[in-house]
Amino acid sequence: MAISRSFNNPAAASESYMASDVRAERERSLRGLGEGGPPKCSKVSSRRRASHRLTPQRFQRLRFVYCLPVDEVSPPGAGALATKITLRSCLLKVFAAAGVAFLALAASSDNLVKYLFGPGYLWIVGGSILAALWAYESYCREDVHEER
Amino acid sequence: MKSAEEICASCRLLGRTLPWAFLVAAALVSFSPLGPAWQRGAAYLAALALLLLAGSYLLARLTPGRRKF
Numbered sequence: 001m002a003i004s005r006s007f008n009n010p011a012a013a014s015e016s017y018m019a020s021d022v023r024a025e026r027e028r029s030l031r032g033l034g035e036g037g038p039p040k041c042s043k044v045s046s047r048r049r050a051s052h053r054l055t056p057q058r059f060q061r062l063r064f065v066y067c068l069p070v071d072e073v074s075p076p077g078a079g080a081l082a083t084k085i086t087l088r089s090c091l092l093k094v095f096a097a098a099g100v101a102f103l104a105l106a107a108s109s110d111n112l113v114k115y116l117f118g119p120g121y122l123w124i125v126g127g128s129i130l131a132a133l134w135a136y137e138s139y140c141r142e143d144v145h146e147e148r
Numbered sequence: 149m150k151s152a153e154e155i156c157a158s159c160r161l162l163g164r165t166l167p168w169a170f171l172v173a174a175a176l177v178s179f180s181p182l183g184p185a186w187q188r189g190a191a192y193l194a195a196l197a198l199l200l201l202a203g204s205y206l207l208a209r210l211t212p213g214r215r216k217f
Contacts, residue, residue: 100168104194107175111191127198134201137208138164 090140094132101131163204170197 105112105127109120170193177190 101171104171104175108178108190108194111174111178111187112194115188115191116195123194123198127201130198130201130205134167134205134208137205141208 090136093139094135097135098128098132102128162200163207167197167200167204170194170200 102124105124109123112118112123113120174190174194174197177186177193180186
């Protein structure tokens with residue numbers, strides 16, 4: 001029955017093939033029965049991701065098809081374009097936030113000292129540390145998934 | 149438990165976008181040759197941005213959730 005349906009509808013055939021493929025891969029991974037060795041490709045190329053024709057659903061499907069291991073796929077409920085949190089990405093975001101805050105506060109420290117209170121270095125250092133802590137809480141938590 | 153963003157739609161704007169927008173705006177005004185009233189406003193804007201950042205950080209810190217690292 002499925003064969004005849006697939007025969008009549010090529011789109012349904014590719015969908016059902018993809019679904020069974022994904023299911024099998026997930027089951028293998030859950031049982032710890034990987035095919036051995038790293039997957040052939042670890043991510044969708046940036047050119048494909050940047051393509052305007054890619055809807056979030058298609059992107060998510062491509063992530064499956066392009067042999068991402070199951071544990072790297074976004075958890076249920078996450079946005080379609082949510083990325084996996086790695087130590088590197090987390091540190092990058094934290095340092096970027098601290099850097100931006102440092103530069104902005106260094107530029108406006110004169111005004112802060114003149115019209116508010118305190119020494120300038122306190123504003124700069126305190127603000128940078130605060131921005132880094134904020135970035136850590138915002139970007140390095142597993143329960144926060146956002147579409148980027 | 150609902151996240152803060154699910155409870156109020158403008159929380160994302162208030163906690164994520166506005167502090168950085170204020171901080172960058174304050175820096176730009178400080179660089180520009182605008183009058184003292186603008187400079188005073190920029191100082192208040194930067195202070196407000198830090199306050200919003202602190203509030204957002206505290207809210208996120210107090211919200212239960214797993215930290216990756």
